[in-house]
Amino acid sequence: MAERKATSFDIAAKAGVSQSTVSRALRDSPLVNPETRARVQAIARELNYQVDRTASSLRTGNTRTLALLLFEDAPEAASPINPFFLSMLGSITKACSAHDYDLLVSFQHPEEDWYARYEEAHRADGLILLGYGDYVSAHPTLQRLADSGAHWVIWGPRLNFEHGICVGSDNALGGYLATRHLLKQGRRNIAFLGCNSEQAPEFADRYRGYGDALKEAKLVADPDLQVYAESFEDSGANAVASLLDAGLEFDALVCASDLIAIGAMHYLQDKGIDVPGEIAIVGFDDIQAAAYCSPALTTVRQDVKRAGETLVNLLLELIESGDETSRLLEPELIVRESCGS
Template identity: 40%
Template sequence: MSEEGPLKMADVARLANVSMSTVSRALADNPLIPEDRRREIQRIAAEAGYVVNQSARSLRMRKTQTIGVVFPLGHDVGQLISDPFFIEMFGRLADEITTRGYQVLLCRVTDTSEGWLNRIIQSHRQDGLVIVGQSDQHEALNKAADTYLPLVVWGGHLTGQTYCSVGTDNIAGARRAVDHLLGLGRRRIAFLGMLELPEIALRHEGYVRALRAANLDPDPALVIPAHFSFETAYEAARELIESGTPFDAIFAASDIIALAAVQALAAAGVDVPGDVSVVGFDDIAIAAQSTPPLTSVHQDLAKGAKTIVDLLFKRMAGEDAPSATLLPKLVVRKSCGGSPTG
């Protein structure tokens, strides 16, 4: 820093005896400037203590080198980003984004009143957006996608969807889970989850299809609303137990709900898997470490994050990249009573 304030690009240009535009290109590693000349200008700037003003540069280039990762949680303000599924997904997205030389801007949104997504887009704080979960904002996402191309959503693929999404085949994953329970002789299978959410509704659809394929009529008394937080899921499972409705298995819409159900069953003196089999969805890291280890539908978040970011960068380049669906895998552990596979 000089006595008169921070060193300016004009000062570097004077020291290097070149124009300011040449300095700008050299510091940006632009190949229009010969490599030897670039390195010399970069050396002069470094020795003089010049630091690129990234904010000013972003304004000039109309790029921020930042990707926004948004968690819309208006449907369940009690759910935190510390949720194990969110932590793993965010970590994998951050790895993919930063590997490409971009920064990550994290945003947890609980106020999803009209225009919330447009306000984020119009802030111009990011070059593209990843939305983790559709929440109850399917129409808002559709509307934004009409005019904003660099947007990719983690979630299920829905009828009439216009935005780009990446997600597991929720129907197929649920069918595999319920088919497995049916194969173990379970017939009174409860479903725990929030049907208002698109991904959970798809998992419920898979649950219903599996039951009907086995010539079983779904019982509405076995469909229990359950939020994603452990405490609320525990209460939902406890209410099912205390209702007196007979059941011999639980298919939970997430691993956190499943793990809460296991604890509620244990507190009520119900043996898992002897009396009740339990299966979750996500296969988060703690699923294999629980007591008993949890059978779960595995979502390949590493592949999911890479696919999301690949599609987003194509869209940032102006391509209309299509949605993608990942295949699920059922990982069988002791909580269902079957022979373990993982």
């Protein structure tokens, strides 16, 4: 069957009506006689007719498609994708399906001038930007995007652009919950892994929450126990190693991400240190691996399903009504084994 695809004209001919009527009938327009509509729709089914979305988009000006732009630190094909973003991708895809929208997915080299490609090229009605803060929000082209009147949402901390909206977790609250829980367990020397990240400004908020919880407990955070880490296992291992090497006393770790936590946990276990017996650990994100490792990782869950739905819903409302506001989602502490409860 290399035959030409059926068009609305073919249906029109077969139904003995005009192409306009076919178009209206297929879109359930009230203008067309119910009988005619039924006849046209029957013929359309019979011919396996599908509206040509390309032509339809050209005519109507909208694509019923959203574009997801993923910003990764290392966009080479070799590197694995951050598992948290991968889950977000899954939930966003499902949220789009639910609204009968299609989703274009694409990786972006942060250095590239990605600004124009999608909305400009009339490929999508709106954009979802996903990636660790600095790689996206500090990008000069984001300003251009904001100025362009395009429809977009971004995952991450709130930004001050006139157009475009932000959806993110309340990272400070998350850091606070993690730390308070450890304090309730009686831990007193709590270190924080993930300060001064260049990669992820959201870590700074988590760190702030950690400080708040200590302050509330009338404790002073020991500056030596607050160390740098990025969201990789290696980095978590290095961070905890530096603490051990310095001979510091600590009985718990609040980690700015699960990858850091898992790296740190494995390092401690390799050194024969019991987790959570000697050192309790709390992570952040609740990636899938958090539940699988031993001991299972207590962590601050960012509800990926709700996040994806929120991003998509807000973007669609923004497209339709043009008016929406940024949102902050509440994270949730998931207590497993690594915190010693």
